[in-house]
Amino acid sequence: MDAGMKDIWLYVQHRDGAVEEPTYGLTAEARRLRASLGGGGLVTAVVLGNGPVAGLEEMGFHGADRVLVVDDERLAERCRGDVFARALAGLAERHGPACVLMAQTAETLDLGARSAALLETAFISRVMDLQVDEDGVLHAHRPVANGYLFERLRCTDPKAPIIAFLPAVLAESVPEGETRAEVLAESMGAVSLDGGARVLRVEEADPGELDIEEADIVVCGGRGVGRDADFDIIHRLARAIDGSVAGTRPIIDWQTLPYERQIGQTGKTVMPRLIVNCGISGANEYTAGMEKAQVNIAVNTDPRARIFRFADLGVVADIHRLLPHLCERLEALRGHEPPAAGKD
Ligand SMILES: Cc1cc2nc3c(=O)[nH]c(=O)nc-3n(C[C@H](O)[C@H](O)[C@H](O)COP(=O)(O)OP(=O)(O)OC[C@H]3O[C@@H](n4cnc5c(N)ncnc54)[C@H](O)[C@@H]3O)c2cc1C
Numbered sequence: 001m002d003a004g005m006k007d008i009w010l011y012v013q014h015r016d017g018a019v020e021e022p023t024y025g026l027t028a029e030a031r032r033l034r035a036s037l038g039g040g041g042l043v044t045a046v047v048l049g050n051g052p053v054a055g056l057e058e059m060g061f062h063g064a065d066r067v068l069v070v071d072d073e074r075l076a077e078r079c080r081g082d083v084f085a086r087a088l089a090g091l092a093e094r095h096g097p098a099c100v101l102m103a104q105t106a107e108t109l110d111l112g113a114r115s116a117a118l119l120e121t122a123f124i125s126r127v128m129d130l131q132v133d134e135d136g137v138l139h140a141h142r143p144v145a146n147g148y149l150f151e152r153l154r155c156t157d158p159k160a161p162i163i164a165f166l167p168a169v170l171a172e173s174v175p176e177g178e179t180r181a182e183v184l185a186e187s188m189g190a191v192s193l194d195g196g197a198r199v200l201r202v203e204e205a206d207p208g209e210l211d212i213e214e215a216d217i218v219v220c221g222g223r224g225v226g227r228d229a230d231f232d233i234i235h236r237l238a239r240a241i242d243g244s245v246a247g248t249r250p251i252i253d254w255q256t257l258p259y260e261r262q263i264g265q266t267g268k269t270v271m272p273r274l275i276v277n278c279g280i281s282g283a284n285e286y287t288a289g290m291e292k293a294q295v296n297i298a299v300n301t302d303p304r305a306r307i308f309r310f311a312d313l314g315v316v317a318d319i320h321r322l323l324p325h326l327c328e329r330l331e332a333l334r335g336h337e338p339p340a341a342g343k344d
Helices: 022-036 056-064 080-096 106-119 226-242 247-254 306-310 319-334
Strands: 006-009 043-049 066-071 099-103 123-127 129-132 138-144 149-155 162-163 182-185 217-219 242-248 272-278 297-302 314-315
Touching: 022 043, 022 056, 022 099, 022 129, 022 138, 022 162, 056 149, 066 080, 080 106, 099 106, 106 123, 106 162, 217 226, 226 242, 226 272, 226 319, 242 247, 297 306, 297 319
Parallel strands: 006 043, 006 099, 043 066, 066 182, 099 162, 123 162, 217 242, 217 272, 272 297, 297 314
Antiparallel strands: 123 138, 129 138, 138 149
16 A cells, blocks of 8 residues: 555553644654655554543544544553553554654663564664655664764555654644544453563662652752762762752763763653753753653852743752751651762
8 A cells, every 4th residue: 555545553651541743743843754655544542551541532632533442451560561562563564554653762672672573673762853755765764873963764665653752842732623533442362471571560769769750859960069079969869859860961871870861852852840951051962852741940159040941940059068957858858878978
């Protein structure tokens, strides 16, 4: 079938029965892609899980034509990426979309790679832009070398590629129109739970170790904090408020934190309840990854720093003078032991 007639799929991420934000940004990408491919296919959202998800018909207001829902008790455990992948691959085999779009998170990196392996197609992660050339071939642009270089990939394989967008590049989708999406129940097919992973128990992660995309509270340090031992104050504050530690690109370049803790356009997008930005100027490549946080606190010595435009609470202060006192007070309140002398 002509690619222009095929549907554009987007994978719906949901939690506690509600659709998560990056999904809506994908609908805009899907509509744009459909127009570039000739406009014949349907923008189709795909929901996998066990139990109701609210607001699926309303995905039509964001541009989805229809929603395929696989609601099955075999999809009760989100950590069974192998089972989700078999469900998604089976669905894609039956319907034959032009491509499957995802917002990149820890969950979709696992799901996308596994589904692509089953479908024997390409999985392209970290995508910032997707274009269609005059021959209808998809071109994906993505950063390499930690954002210092870009590469362009041509998807010449006729099989539907799976494409994960960096969430920071997905525009916020404002509902438009009043057309509801058609919601269709789909069966999961003969997927067995045997083999693959077995869940023995689920353990609560230490907040400091939590993936920054999953964390409720994030403490992020920038160049103004300094490297190595100077950065200990950020870990100390994070411990005191049960936060997860993140950094701007200079911190990752200095190898003070690993790349998976970078926030920004070429790092991760975080949407915590609270983010504390310490010694960060607020370059737009950084703020693209944190501006959706609910409450923003910024500490910077420069009152004109751009980060203050995003702050609900801004403090003009030197991190290394302010934070030790703040941490002492917080530790005393919570009955925590202060760190050994000489360390922050
Ligand atoms: C293609 C591309 C992609 C990029 N992707 C990313 C990305 O994903 N993430 C990212 O972070 N960056 C990214 N960058 C880099 C980005 O442009 C900025 O250079 C970077 O975000 C700056 O980091 P910073 O705020 O830590 O450092 P700086 O801009 O150097 O800011 C340091 C701040 O600390 C303050 N300060 C200094 N001392 C103190 C102190 N003692 N107490 C309090 N405040 C103090 C200063 O006033 C200053 O505002 C990208 C750049 C490009 C070109």
